[in-house]
Amino acid sequence: MTLSHRLINLPEAPGAADNRARMIDSPSLPGASRVFELPDLAATEALAASLAANAEKRDVIALSGGLGAGKTAFARGFIRARPGGQEVAEVPSPTFTLVQVYDLPGAPVWHFDLYRLARPEDAWELGLEEALVDAISLIEWPERLGSLLPETRLDIELSPGAQSEARRAKVTARGSWVARFAGLAHG
Ligand SMILES: Nc1ncnc2c1ncn2[C@@H]1O[C@H](COP(=O)(O)OP(=O)(O)O)[C@@H](O)[C@H]1O
Ligand SMILES: [Mg+2]
Numbered sequence: 058m059t060l061s062h063r064l065i066n067l068p069e070a071p072g073a074a075d076n077r078a079r080m081i082d083s084p085s086l087p088g089a090s091r092v093f094e095l096p097d098l099a100a101t102e103a104l105a106a107s108l109a110a111n112a113e114k115r116d117v118i119a120l121s122g123g124l125g126a127g128k129t130a131f132a133r134g135f136i137r138a139r140p141g142g143q144e145v146a147e148v149p150s151p152t153f154t155l156v157q158v159y160d161l162p163g164a165p166v167w168h169f170d171l172y173r174l175a176r177p178e179d180a181w182e183l184g185l186e187e188a189l190v191d192a193i194s195l196i197e198w199p200e201r202l203g204s205l206l207p208e209t210r211l212d213i214e215l216s217p218g219a220q221s222e223a224r225r226a227k228v229t230a231r232g233s234w235v236a237r238f239a240g241l242a243h244g
Contacts (some may be wrong), residue, residue, distance in 0.1 A: 086208045088229040089238065097226040101127050104226060105134030108211065109142075111237050112193050114164040117207050119199035122215035127224050130195040131213065132168050135195060139166060151197075156183045158192075165192040171201035180205060209233055 095101045107120065116137070120128040133148040141161040151157045151170040159166040167188035174180060180202055188194045189207060199206050209232030216225050230238035 078160050084097030086231040088212070089230045090227055090229040091238075093226045094218065095127075095226055095229060096218070096220070097128060098127075098220045101131055101136075101224060101226070104228075105131045106138035107241055109135045109138035111241055112139075112164070114192065115189065117189065117194045117196065117210035118233070119206065119210050119212045120195060120197045120215065121199060121212065126215035126217070128215060129170070131215065131226075132195045132197070136161075136166050136168065139163065139193075156188075158184075167192045167194050169194065169196045171196065171198040174198070174201040177201065177203040177205045211238065 093100075093104055095104060104130075112118070112135075113161065114179060120131055122128055129150045136142050136145060136148050136159055139159075139161050140163050142159070145159060145161075148168070149157065151168055152172070155173060156166045156182075159168065167184070167189075169180075169183070169185075185194075185202075185205070196202070196206075199212075212227075212229040212231070212233045214227040216227075217223070218225050228238065
């Protein structure tokens with residue numbers, strides 16, 4: 058099944074906009090959003106793979122949602138779908154290391170989990186600048202970066218679906234992602 062078959066536009070749940078405003082500071086760049094229904098892990102991995110095929114150096118993908126929402130599962134699917142990603146032995150959650158770097162052909166992928174980041178500025182010590190300039194950045198708990206989170210980015214907000222294996226992903230493209238994501242969402 059191709060990704061486009063899974064596309065469904067849903068009305069926004071009451072209070073959803075308020076929740077989002079709390080999760081990530083209101084960006085000044087306008088965004089284009091789509092909601093994807095993900096009935097199982099394979100669907101999450103398929104979405105991650107489509108985005109991986111369209112990602113390039115300097116891209117920032119912000120993965121938000123509560124514990125168990127599927128942020129790490131998404132990142133794992135993304136990294137495995139990049140060139141050379143099949144050869145990566147393990148994609149562990151960076152819960153304690155805060156960042157894992159994957160030196161893949163084309164572009165390195167930096168996978169952050171900033172849940173334990175005390176202050177946004179501490180991200181510089183993790184190498185955030187190198188990631189933003191020279192790599193693809195996948196960032197769990199992006200709200201921890203406060204105003205250091207780049208405005209040009211792809212926001213992926215994961216939330217539980219109706220069944221235990223189901224998730225919903227609201228994907229918002231901002232800046233240079235808008236045109237690329239439009240092609241992907243309709244293709
Ligand atoms: N549709 C789905 N998408 C993502 N994860 C799923 C899905 N269905 C079940 N899961 C499971 O949910 C868990 C998500 O955990 P994880 O990715 O570590 O969450 P987070 O990083 O958001 O805390 C994993 O055990 C994964 O296998
Ligand atoms: Mg995680």
